[in-house]
Amino acid sequence: MSVTETLSKPEITPRKKSAFREWLDSILFAVTAAVLIRWLFFSAFVIPTPSMENTLLVGDYLFVSRLHYGTTTPVTPLQVPLTHQTIWGTSIPSYLDWIQLPQFRLPGFSEVKNGDVVVFYLPVEHPEMYQRYSNVLPDLHPHPTDLRSNYIKRCVGIAGDKLEIRGGQVYVNGRPQALPPRMQNEYFVAVTTAVNEENVFRKNGITDYAQFTETFDDSITANDQMGYIVKTTAALAEKLKSYDFVKQVQPMFMEKGLKEPYLFPRTDLLNWNKDNYGPVAVPEKGMTVPMSPANVALYGDIIRFFEGNANVALDGDRITIDGRALASYTFKQDYYFMMGDNRHDSADSRYWGFVPKDHIVGKAVFVWMSIDPNPTSFFSKIRWDRIFRVIH
Missing domain, CATH: 2.10.109.10 (Umud Fragment, subunit A)
Incomplete structure (x- = not known):
């Protein structure tokens, strides 16, 4: 009779992690x-x-x-x-x-x-x-x-x-866009006397205001009216009218045709400002635009930097790729x-x-x-x- 010896594996006790190792694993996770x-x-x-x-x-x-x-x-x-x-x-x-x-x-x-x-x-x-x-x-x-x-x-x-701003109102594809409920504009608040700014402005949630006493626009401060320039919502501007020392509250918008410095695009071809801007076509993938001088000013930067094109150069009112002037351009992304x-x-x-x-x-x-x-x-x-x- 033969006997087969069975060898059992020695038990292996798992090595306990140190406190530092457990802390490190937790941080890593x-x-x-x-x-x-x-x-x-x-x-x-x-x-x-x-x-x-x-x-x-x-x-x-x-x-x-x-x-x-x-x-x-x-x-x-x-x-x-x-x-x-x-x-x-x-x-x-x-x-x-x-x-x-x-x-x-x-x-x-x-x-x-x-x-x-x-x-x-x-x-x-x-x-x-x-x-x-x-x-x-x-x-x-x-x-x-x-x-x-x-x-x-x-x-x-x-x-x-197709976007345009007329008198502060944004128009998209010819239709006025709904105003954000809590949108702010700049207003001139004409007053008969200096006011308690803490009680009148800050209590109403108006934090951006400045006193103004000199005529800066005859249509707003005729006869050297004393007042404040405030940035606030239409609802709060309406509320300010209820104060007996407030003579008028008038929104302040730049006139159409008055060119604002540092506006995009940087060109003398367009007399736009923040309240009267455009019309401008927002580029869409697959959309083709002619490379007129105004369009070169509007779209030149994105053609150079965000469309993945190589060897792009702006030369005055022309844009070239590999030395060839573009008559039109088709956008590659939205x-x-x-x-x-x-x-x-x-x-x-x-x-x-x-x-x-x-x-x-x-x-x-x-x-x-x-x-x-x-x-x-x-x-x-x-x-x-x-x-x-x-x-x-």
Whole structure:
């Protein structure tokens, strides 16, 4: 009789991770999860300027959905996770531009529509453009596409639209566009006496105002009326009329034909201003335009910098590719025209031009926190009425 010996494997006791290793793994998992969520689903932003008042206020913290329009793949992969342009609290760049990848957009469930509040990368931070716009945006710096400054504006013109502004009213394809409910304009408030600014303006939510006593426009301040220049909504402007010391409240718009400096496009061919602008055709993929001198001024920059063309040159009122002057041009991607809701205090497409589709980041969805940078008291620091406010 034979006997077969069975050898059992010695038990192996799993090696317990050190506390430091467990902490490191947890941090790595959290950072990876945060990067994926921030890239695929939504990002958090804070409003630093008043260009979208009174829809969005300085100090509003909001979530922006990347799912609506489809998130884009990274162009600059060599960057510190969860940073944008610089390492936290320093001026040290957080990325290396040694590798630049082609960009692709994942499927979304919506296209950018007229009236959407959109976050996008600022196009004029292109390395060959930014210096020309420093008089409008003094803090511009060149960055790769996916690391340019995030801007938030309202889309007033989508690809293929014909857009015009007449007396402050936006017209799209010949029809007046609905005004944002909390849009701000500039008003002259004529008064009979100096007012208590805290009780009259700040109590009504008006934070941008200045006293004015000299005639600057005979149609507004005839007979040297004393008054204030305020930026506010139409509803609040109407409310100001109820005060007995207010003589009149009049919107301030630039006259048609009065050319405004630093407006886009930079040309003497067009006498436009922020209140009377266009008409202009917003470029659409597949749309062909003749290369007239005015169209070269309007579309020359995007043909050079955002269409993937090589050897493009602007020569006065001509544009050439490989030395051949273009008689017409067919666009390769869609573009958008963006404006701030604070119409008289917003550096937007009226000043620096169109936003390419590959610069679109996402749709602003709701405010999750709002902190007043200039509270009247400690208890008013948080604007409780704005928390979880849906953005329209």
